[in-house]
Amino acid sequence: MKAIVSASEMAAADRYTIERLGVPGIELMERAARACVGELMEELRPDSLVTVLAGPGNNGGDGLAIARLLHGEGVTVRVFLLQDGETYRGDAALNHQRLRDLAVDISVIEDPATFGLPLGCDWVVDALFGTGLSRPITGGLANLIERLNVSGLRVLAVDIPSGLSGDHGRVDGPAVRARLTVTFQCLKFAHVVTPACLSCGDVRVHDIGISFSDEARTGSWLVEGRDFQRPTRDVEGHKGRYGYLGVVGGFAGMAGAASLAARAALRFGAGKVRVLTDQPAYFGQPGSVMVDHVDRWKQVGDFDALVIGPGLSRAEAAWSHLRQWDLRDRSIVWDADGLHLLAAERLFPGKDWVMTPHPGEAAVLLGTTAGEVQRDRLAAIRALAKAFPGGWLLLKGFRTLVLSPGGELFVCGTGNVALATAGSGDVLSGMIGAMLAQGCAMEEAVLSACLRHGLAADRWVRHHPDYSMIAEDIIEDLKY
Numbered sequence: 001m002k003a004i005v006s007a008s009e010m011a012a013a014d015r016y017t018i019e020r021l022g023v024p025g026i027e028l029m030e031r032a033a034r035a036c037v038g039e040l041m042e043e044l045r046p047d048s049l050v051t052v053l054a055g056p057g058n059n060g061g062d063g064l065a066i067a068r069l070l071h072g073e074g075v076t077v078r079v080f081l082l083q084d085g086e087t088y089r090g091d092a093a094l095n096h097q098r099l100r101d102l103a104v105d106i107s108v109i110e111d112p113a114t115f116g117l118p119l120g121c122d123w124v125v126d127a128l129f130g131t132g133l134s135r136p137i138t139g140g141l142a143n144l145i146e147r148l149n150v151s152g153l154r155v156l157a158v159d160i161p162s163g164l165s166g167d168h169g170r171v172d173g174p175a176v177r178a179r180l181t182v183t184f185q186c187l188k189f190a191h192v193v194t195p196a197c198l199s200c201g202d203v204r205v206h207d208i209g210i211s212f213s214d215e216a217r218t219g220s221w222l223v224e225g226r227d228f229q230r231p232t233r234d235v236e237g238h239k240g241r242y243g244y245l246g247v248v249g250g251f252a253g254m255a256g257a258a259s260l261a262a263r264a265a266l267r268f269g270a271g272k273v274r275v276l277t278d279q280p281a282y283f284g285q286p287g288s289v290m291v292d293h294v295d296r297w298k299q300v301g302d303f304d305a306l307v308i309g310p311g312l313s314r315a316e317a318a319w320s321h322l323r324q325w326d327l328r329d330r331s332i333v334w335d336a337d338g339l340h341l342l343a344a345e346r347l348f349p350g351k352d353w354v355m356t357p358h359p360g361e362a363a364v365l366l367g368t369t370a371g372e373v374q375r376d377r378l379a380a381i382r383a384l385a386k387a388f389p390g391g392w393l394l395l396k397g398f399r400t401l402v403l404s405p406g407g408e409l410f411v412c413g414t415g416n417v418a419l420a421t422a423g424s425g426d427v428l429s430g431m432i433g434a435m436l437a438q439g440c441a442m443e444e445a446v447l448s449a450c451l452r453h454g455l456a457a458d459r460w461v462r463h464h465p466d467y468s469m470i471a472e473d474i475i476e477d478l479k480y
């Protein structure tokens, strides 16, 4: 897991490292610049030309140090400042001074709107703004950024593409589109949350020796494929040891949704899976998934965990059973139509529960639009937590977000657009249910299912077109 911090948490760690641990700020800036130059040198040819665009703060200061170090490597560099060099303060001023003493071409951008982009250069270093951006970029500078984004020039963003905020995944104004972003010590939210992360290109995190005080422990994490773990089975295991999952759904001709959830659950290790539906005949010949008419279940039965929702429908007949069941001691995955039921009737959601909406379902739960949810996914998942306190939330979509009842946030680093296919959500709910049925804690259940679901798609696109994956392919991949 990699920590994700906000701009203010990062600034507090900077201050702690400088003031309490005695590491000079100028040394941190030098290490930041070295990290960027190290990455850039991998990309350059001997005769490469690099342009550095330097803004008014410490991000600009990083840019000035980068220009000096590149010059030291024999690279031809041109530097364009947003303002007169005399206006720099602190460490940035010192780096301006150091650069001026060298034979590096430094100019001031008089009018960003008419500034001629150096189209012949190989890389542009975006050191305009970092985590200190306090409002969206407007005016001539906005125009410069828009032209840079369509110029085809390759951009390395220092710390964060200029125009983004470290604190969230929104894009509130014009923002540089980088090919590569080099950031320091920790990821910021914009690096991993959509839509902002789509402007970051490849993100590389470099340790430059910034420490966090003990009180300032972060509660947000990027989880990646390498974090995926599953408990191994005991040699004497039997199916009774791996739990009994109930899938409530597959009503009114929507057998497919419940069937996908149930088969995914078996593939992901559930010992036994039973679907409760009003149309058992739709499930065809008896197979590894058990199927029953829901009318036979006056009480919820001896399931270790439940998935409620895939193909449940919104019909009264489907919901009436759930109202009678005592869900107080159950682990439950609420998905699809189950979410509509929760929203409409505020049923008790269980002892331990997770809701797994896609943006459209989240919009219904929040009384807004899917577009608004996607514009600020962090705000949306936090609003869901307020509206439905006490459980886990999982907001699907590229870089799925997971929020614990205690407010810890996880961003899932696996998965891609291949998952945009009918039934992939049903598969995910079945996988989470399988882990819960096997006795895993909710955190492990949700994160391992989410990571593994995404890994199936990441493996798929290595050898197939992204549009060609179907939900059954995810289940197939779970064999490996």
Ligand SMILES: NC(=O)C1=CN([C@@H]2O[C@H](COP(=O)(O)OP(=O)(O)OC[C@H]3O[C@@H](n4cnc5c(N)ncnc54)[C@H](O)[C@@H]3O)[C@@H](O)[C@H]2O)[C@@H](O)CC1
Binding pocket: 011, 014, 025, 028, 029, 030, 032, 055, 056, 057, 058, 059, 060, 062, 128, 129, 130, 131, 132, 133, 134, 135, 136, 137, 138, 158, 159, 160, 184
């Ligand atoms: N010790 C440290 O604090 C370190 C900081 N580092 C760098 O410092 C950066 C943060 O530096 P700063 O806090 O100085 O902030 P920035 O350099 O990101 O920007 C702050 C400046 O931009 C101006 N500004 C903000 N929003 C604007 C807008 N919309 N339009 C026009 N001007 C705007 C502010 O008035 C201020 O002059 C990091 O992103 C990182 O690159 C690194 O050098 C590592 C060490």
Ligand SMILES: [K+]
Binding pocket: 059, 126, 127, 128, 129, 130, 157, 158, 159, 160, 161, 162
């Ligand atoms: K930047």
